[in-house]
Amino acid sequence: MMLRANFYLLIVTALLLIGCSGNGPPPSLKALEERAASGDSAAYKGLLDFMVEDKSQAERSRAYIALLKAGRDAAPAIMAAAAEGDPSQREHAIALAANLKLEGSFEAAVNALNDPSFPRSHSAAWALGEIGDIKAIEPLADAVLSSKGELTAREAVRALARFGKSAVIPLAKNLEKMPPLRKGYTLRVLGELRDERGKPYIIKALDDPVTREDALWALGTMGRIGESINTLSYLDDKDWRVRVEAARAVGLLQEDDAKAKLDYLRAEDPVKAVREWSARAMALFEGNPVEYKTFSGEWKVPDSLYH
């Protein structure tokens, strides 16, 4: 009996010591999720600590979702993490700030985009597209040209596409200064923006064999807008990837004088992909599926890419 009383006493003392020192084990993710859900603002900082680099993807995701649900109540903690600190935590905080449209989220994203020490600046590019403030166009256009990471450049192009026609000139004006890969992204997005002011830049890129494939994709995607150009001659290009994009473009642009050439290519081109895309292009004229000839001599309808 005495022994048991001593044991309980020991436990109570230990618990009191832990409680008083404030050095107890950190709360679990589950406990923080529950506290955040009940509006306990003290839990937000703890959730942000689960977004750091050395936590697992699953833990980071759970913490992110819990803060997303907490919403604007968590703004002070989120904005502090968006300004600096662990790259993973900062990435998630920037995304949260943008999703929740928090005050100061635009400035935090621009700072992160221009911060050379922040290795995840792609999240800032995405955030600026999400926030949608037109003042983001120039910093994003600069990032396409000069950001260190390829992913940031690609996300910046995509973010710019969300601004629609306002982004055409800021994107296009830097085209000549861009390395080939980024030029390719930009040309394609100019095609998706379907603005005639972008067309001269795309047509010029046809002259360069490195960007010809991207330019043809863009012309096809843009459709019959602005200056007209005949892309028929590119069906004879020596690069089969250019021939694929040329076939797609003449189909989308409904270039009637390409029909005979497409009919030839769907049976005789030495590359199967060109035969398939020629048949797909002919189907755009015919309004019905058109077959291509396989190398074993059978006729086959290509997969429908837009079902």
Add this chain to the structure above:
Amino acid sequence: MKRLIPCFLFILTALALAGCDSSKAPEGDPTALSTVSGIAYRPAEAATIYVYRVGDDFRGPPMTRIGPLAFDGSFSVDLPPGEYNFLLRQRAEGDDSGPVKEGDLKTDPIKVVVAAGRPISLDLKGFIKEGNAKESFGEEVKYKARLEGRITDAEGGPVEGVRVHAYDHVQMSERPKFVSARTGPDGRYELNLPEGGTYYLCARDQYGGPPKVGDLYGRYYMGTVEPSAVIVEDGNTLEGVDITVHTVW
């Protein structure tokens, strides 16, 4: 609890036998579902049964999957009339897709013909794959093209544990046509394709449904809203098809 197990197995056996009674088949409806049920032996607790339509590639996603199975290996599934292949797999590493390796539990494909309203009793006998390092499922499929690359995070580091999904349509909705094994610590993947063609790719850590907030996900794309196509020719391996994944915000 132990005493309950034989009793439970007896009930299952009785149910399976009852299921074999074809006299219960409804007449008239040629599309009526039929129950295929049985027990996977070994025991096959936590194994998964993959049901493919005849002609499907066993390396791709199945029409449906059953499991992970309970401790007794019992299973049941309702299927429309048709021909199917049943395969049981239990990967030692706990994956639910990817090549079957030495030490994994498996069965050979078992062809099942389902007629309208006629239940079928089917027992599966799994065995441990050993001795042959080559994947045996889908051996009949001859691959003509292949994609290779790395899955990286935003900082260019390799990402482990994601799969590449290949779609044959630009919307990338519904089920992918082909799925790679999970990437290892080096983030590298290989995706064998039965034929060359135009594919749209994504890499993700989850399977099924659209990507959700918190998932790890990335598409192969050229900065555009529309996913970018990857074109690979028969007889070719296209290398360097790298995809960057990041958290879905």
